[in-house]
Amino acid sequence: MTGPLAPREDWIIERCPMAATLDIVSTRSAFLILREAFYGATRFEQFVQRTQISEPVAAARLRELTDAGLLDREPYRDPGQRTRSEYHLTDKGADLAPTLIALMDWGDRWGIDGGARIELRHSYCGAPVHAELRCTDGHEVQAGEIELGLKRRA
Amino acid sequence: MTGPLAPREDWIIERCPMAATLDIVSTRSAFLILREAFYGATRFEQFVQRTQISEPVAAARLRELTDAGLLDREPYRDPGQRTRSEYHLTDKGADLAPTLIALMDWGDRWGIDGGARIELRHSYCGAPVHAELRCTDGHEVQAGEIELGLKRRA
Numbered sequence: 001m002t003g004p005l006a007p008r009e010d011w012i013i014e015r016c017p018m019a020a021t022l023d024i025v026s027t028r029s030a031f032l033i034l035r036e037a038f039y040g041a042t043r044f045e046q047f048v049q050r051t052q053i054s055e056p057v058a059a060a061r062l063r064e065l066t067d068a069g070l071l072d073r074e075p076y077r078d079p080g081q082r083t084r085s086e087y088h089l090t091d092k093g094a095d096l097a098p099t100l101i102a103l104m105d106w107g108d109r110w111g112i113d114g115g116a117r118i119e120l121r122h123s124y125c126g127a128p129v130h131a132e133l134r135c136t137d138g139h140e141v142q143a144g145e146i147e148l149g150l151k152r153r154a
Numbered sequence: 155m156t157g158p159l160a161p162r163e164d165w166i167i168e169r170c171p172m173a174a175t176l177d178i179v180s181t182r183s184a185f186l187i188l189r190e191a192f193y194g195a196t197r198f199e200q201f202v203q204r205t206q207i208s209e210p211v212a213a214a215r216l217r218e219l220t221d222a223g224l225l226d227r228e229p230y231r232d233p234g235q236r237t238r239s240e241y242h243l244t245d246k247g248a249d250l251a252p253t254l255i256a257l258m259d260w261g262d263r264w265g266i267d268g269g270a271r272i273e274l275r276h277s278y279c280g281a282p283v284h285a286e287l288r289c290t291d292g293h294e295v296q297a298g299e300i301e302l303g304l305k306r307r308a
């Protein structure tokens with residue numbers, strides 16, 4: 001990226017939305033729980049089995065992600081069993097799809113993994129789906145074509 | 155997301171590129187270091203000052219990100235000072251831009267932060283830049299329009 005770096009020494013991003021987001025999803029296990037929620041997991045044992053993280057860690061992450069409004073918890077009850085909780089992505093949680101897919105794309109491009117992966121396809125046309133940078137004028141944007149500036153919000 | 159979940163019980167993603175990527179950048183401090191590298195920080199004291207993480211943690215993250223090939227380390231020497239290291243994003247590190255920008259966009263959309271933020275603009279046209287999901291046919295894709303399948307690679 002290029003941009004107005006001259007004043008860069010003078011300020012620190014104290015309330016960066018990326019940093020704030022990372023307060024919620026900064027752990028590997030949080031991303032893996034979200035990945036499985038995208039892939040359709042809803043029950044505690046599914047999250048544990050598919051992420052291969054420990055039960056206490058999975059329980060902590062599910063609680064944190066629920067508290068942060070990324071997952072909704074609903075009771076369910078199988079015949080003859082006690083009531084348990086099911087987890088579903090909220091709109092806020094589902095909106096992390098571009099982040100998760102950008103991470104997958106990167107791992108794929110840089111050969112981080114050599115095995116099977118999920119392929120994501122557009123349900124309307126069947127073409128593969130990727131995360132990419134676009135400007136609001138519709139141009140594809142490369143990392144080297146970005147300029148930085150400060151924005152103030154109300 | 156929707157998709158062929160019927161066989162979902164039968165497999166676990168053992169070598170998911172997202173999980174592998176998270177082995178490299180799963181900590182809040184790694185993301186913050188990368189953010190500052192995108193914003194033009196190159197020197198140890200810049201990373202420490204701007205991320206407000208401790209010196210030992212910053213040193214550990216810079217070493218890990220360098221070992222993983224996301225940053226290049228180069229010696230520099232200011233007059234009268236000892237030789238120090240400067241860090242620059244490699245192509246592999248710069249290619250995480252869509253992930254970082256997707257995180258920023260999410261925090262911005264969900265009001266995670268109310269203060270100043272960096273605004274990213276396309277250097278060619280000046281329009282704001284965002285991370286978004288597209289299929290290779292060029293359609294904008296919403297999270298609910300994604301189908302899942304398994305892909306095998308050689």
